Amino acid sequence: MRRSTQLNRLNAASLARWVVMTALLAVAGLSYVYLTLQLHWLGDRQKALETTLAGLRKQNDVANVQIAALTSRSALQRRLKEGYLKMVPITDQNIVRLAPIHPAPEENAIRPVANDQVGK
Amino acid sequence: MRWNGRTRCALVCICFVLLFSAFSFRLVYLQLVKHDEYAGLAAEKHVYKQPIYAERGVITDANGEILAHNIPVEIVVADTSHLTKEKVAEAVALLSQELKLDPDELSEKLGSDRHYIVLKRDMPTSAADALRTKLREQDLHGIYFEHDAARLYPNGSMLCHVIGFTDFDHKGIQGVEASMDEYLRGQDGYRYIEHDRAGQEIVLYRGQERAARDGYQVHLGIDLNLQNIVENEIDAAVREYSPQKATIILMRPQTGEILAMANRPAFDLNQRNTAKPEQMKNRAVIDMMEPGSTFKIVTAAAALNEKKVRPDTTIFCENGVWNYGGRTLHDHRPYGELSVQNILVKSSNIGAAKLALSLGDQKFYEYIRRFGFGERTGVELPGEINGTIRPPQNWSKISITRIPMGHEVAVTPLQMTVAMATIANGGKLVTPRVVKSITTAEGKTVSEFSPSVVRQVILPETAKQIGNALRGVVSDRGTAAAAAVPGFVIAGKTGTAQKVDPHGGYERGKYVVSFIGFLPADHPEFVGLVVLDDAKTSKPELNYGGLVAGPIFSRIAEKAARYLDLAPQPDLIKPTAPGRVASTGASRH
Numbered sequence: 001m002r003r004s005t006q007l008n009r010l011n012a013a014s015l016a017r018w019v020v021m022t023a024l025l026a027v028a029g030l031s032y033v034y035l036t037l038q039l040h041w042l043g044d045r046q047k048a049l050e051t052t053l054a055g056l057r058k059q060n061d062v063a064n065v066q067i068a069a070l071t072s073r074s075a076l077q078r079r080l081k082e083g084y085l086k087m088v089p090i091t092d093q094n095i096v097r098l099a100p101i102h103p104a105p106e107e108n109a110i111r112p113v114a115n116d117q118v119g120k
Numbered sequence: 121m122r123w124n125g126r127t128r129c130a131l132v133c134i135c136f137v138l139l140f141s142a143f144s145f146r147l148v149y150l151q152l153v154k155h156d157e158y159a160g161l162a163a164e165k166h167v168y169k170q171p172i173y174a175e176r177g178v179i180t181d182a183n184g185e186i187l188a189h190n191i192p193v194e195i196v197v198a199d200t201s202h203l204t205k206e207k208v209a210e211a212v213a214l215l216s217q218e219l220k221l222d223p224d225e226l227s228e229k230l231g232s233d234r235h236y237i238v239l240k241r242d243m244p245t246s247a248a249d250a251l252r253t254k255l256r257e258q259d260l261h262g263i264y265f266e267h268d269a270a271r272l273y274p275n276g277s278m279l280c281h282v283i284g285f286t287d288f289d290h291k292g293i294q295g296v297e298a299s300m301d302e303y304l305r306g307q308d309g310y311r312y313i314e315h316d317r318a319g320q321e322i323v324l325y326r327g328q329e330r331a332a333r334d335g336y337q338v339h340l341g342i343d344l345n346l347q348n349i350v351e352n353e354i355d356a357a358v359r360e361y362s363p364q365k366a367t368i369i370l371m372r373p374q375t376g377e378i379l380a381m382a383n384r385p386a387f388d389l390n391q392r393n394t395a396k397p398e399q400m401k402n403r404a405v406i407d408m409m410e411p412g413s414t415f416k417i418v419t420a421a422a423a424l425n426e427k428k429v430r431p432d433t434t435i436f437c438e439n440g441v442w443n444y445g446g447r448t449l450h451d452h453r454p455y456g457e458l459s460v461q462n463i464l465v466k467s468s469n470i471g472a473a474k475l476a477l478s479l480g481d482q483k484f485y486e487y488i489r490r491f492g493f494g495e496r497t498g499v500e501l502p503g504e505i506n507g508t509i510r511p512p513q514n515w516s517k518i519s520i521t522r523i524p525m526g527h528e529v530a531v532t533p534l535q536m537t538v539a540m541a542t543i544a545n546g547g548k549l550v551t552p553r554v555v556k557s558i559t560t561a562e563g564k565t566v567s568e569f570s571p572s573v574v575r576q577v578i579l580p581e582t583a584k585q586i587g588n589a590l591r592g593v594v595s596d597r598g599t600a601a602a603a604a605v606p607g608f609v610i611a612g613k614t615g616t617a618q619k620v621d622p623h624g625g626y627e628r629g630k631y632v633v634s635f636i637g638f639l640p641a642d643h644p645e646f647v648g649l650v651v652l653d654d655a656k657t658s659k660p661e662l663n664y665g666g667l668v669a670g671p672i673f674s675r676i677a678e679k680a681a682r683y684l685d686l687a688p689q690p691d692l693i694k695p696t697a698p699g700r701v702a703s704t705g706a707s708r709h
Contacts, residue, residue: 043323058192058245065191065272072274073348
């Protein structure tokens with residue numbers, strides 16, 4: 001009797017250790033699965049956002065093309081001819097000349113060449 | 121040997137050890153030795169190298185106005201292995217209507233067993249979206265869409281020869297599109313992706329990735345405002361004179377920047393498939409012409425620079441008829457004694473011939489070459505030709521009297537412009553430039569083209585003397601009074617050369633008329649060349665450079681001077697004559 005009692009006695013500390021270890025392993029496993037699923041979900045989300053971004057970029061490109069086409073010189077001239085646009089000539093009285101008359105440079109003088117009259 | 125329990129147990133253990141050892145060796149063999157091979161095979165099944173396409177760079181003018189850019193489009197392709205036979209008729213009915221394709225041709229294509237058939241390129245994205253929806257509604261498979269970009273030129277035919285165009289593979293094949301292709305096309309990137317059984321990318325397993333580098337932006341030195349002036353005037357000239365060909369160039373002499381360049385015939389860059397080869401030629405750089413009297417500036421500059429003569433040295437011009445080498449040389453009017461200056465003003469052929477004779481064949485040839493004739497100018501435009509300048513050993517006895525007046529030589533309009541720019545620039549020959557700078561899409565400068573002086577051709581003093589003489593050309597006593605611009609002193613030279621017959625000799629009654637000049641004569645802001653090939657005038661005697669090309673130059677120069685805000689000299693402003701108005705429809709002189 002004494003012998004069987006001795007054999008079936010549970011070691012509580014050891015059991016607890018095993019339970020904790022198993023629980024930790026289970027949590028780690030579940031976390032791994034959860035995080036993997038999260039990564040897949042985020043990947044899908046990233047893909048969706050990339051698609052949206054590409055779509056927006058495409059729309060932007062199309063809009064830029066339309067702007068360029070509508071404001072191109074030939075388009076504006078056509079609209080001017082059709083009467084949609086009107087141009088009023090600037091009279092001499094309304095011109096304020098800012099650029100002074102350039103003096104003739106020396107033979108070998110370095111001359112500025114940038115066209116500073118066109119808003120650049 | 122006794123087969124007791126212990127022996128049997130040992131035998132089983134040994135078998136297990138051998139078995140698992142074999143498995144282990146096989147595992148090591150597969151995982152280590154054959155790893156790369158099998159990994160490659162597995163990757164072939166699931167891993168796909170997805171290209172990331174770079175966007176072609178934009179081309180702009182000097183003010184940032186867009187000349188060429190991209191529009192997203194889609195390519196419609198078919199994989200007939202995914203299209204069931206029963207659905208072919210349905211697909212043909214839908215696609216022929218949506219893509220505007222011939223039903224019979226489409227039926228033949230979709231009836232084949234090919235896996236990749238391009239049905240339509242450059243389909244607008246909105247139309248592609250609509251078609252995609254219809255395909256889904258009708259449950260039609262096997263029709264796919266690929267992203268692409270089409271090149272668009274907002275200004276149509278304006279500046280067509282300079283901008284050029286690309287082929288369907290986005291490779292530049294003409295103009296700046298071709299010469300700057302390396303910068304414009306960018307570099308495609310890639311990304312290794314894995315996809316699932318449904319073909320969807322598994323983002324988690326994305327592999328190595330290299331981002332695409334979009335093409336650089338190319339900024340031209342050409343100013344679209346000046347180009348517009350030139351285009352309007354060349355169109356007016358074509359309407360008025362119906363020339364076979366026409367070319368106009370504006371160039372800044374100090375830097376070599378081409379400010380405007382136009383040729384006729386021209387073509388619409390967006391409709392390039394319908395253009396004829398003749399319309400696509402940039403005649404400013406690939407066409408040769410006999411320059412005629414405009415070439416006399418080279419002759420006079422050489423003689424003055426070599427101190428053989430002075431501007432006031434007089435030369436007897438034989439009263440208009442001179443026999444040399446057994447052939448007669450004529451002037452269009454009989455002249456007696458003319459100063460070197462007046463040889464240019466009156467455009468005396470005999471005077472120019474005598475100037476060249478004073479130099480001798482070799483020296484004269486050297487100067488022709490020093491002015492850049494017979495070699496490419498180096499402008500960033502493809503297909504530029506050298507022109508034809510024969511060496512003195514190939515000259516005939518009379519060549520020395522014909523070349524000074526621009527015969528027996530063939531030059532490009534751009535070479536002639538560069539030569540005049542050399543006079544305007546104090547004798548310095550600069551490389552003409554079409555491209556001003558190259559930047560990234562964010563505006564960071566990649567490359568900037570600074571003025572490049574090739575050589576000092578003549579002394580600044582000589583250039584000044586020629587410039588002074590050329591002022592007289594655009595005066596009441598010169599050949600190009602009609603090229604004058606009120607308020608400005610212009611230096612220029614006319615040219616009228618009989619048209620060369622490709623079968624030999626010259627074509628009777630057909631002329632290449634030209635005018636080349638710069639403004640203001642004291643401190644030139646631009647050099648302009650106007651060339652009309654076979655202009656049709658009401659009377660043959662009106663077909664002269666000074667009468668046809670001169671007024672065109674005048675109108676362009678006047679408008680360009682206003683645009684560049686060049687201040688006119690009040691004492692030079694005269695009341696405009698009734699027929700001499702600054703409009704495109706000016707009358708002839």
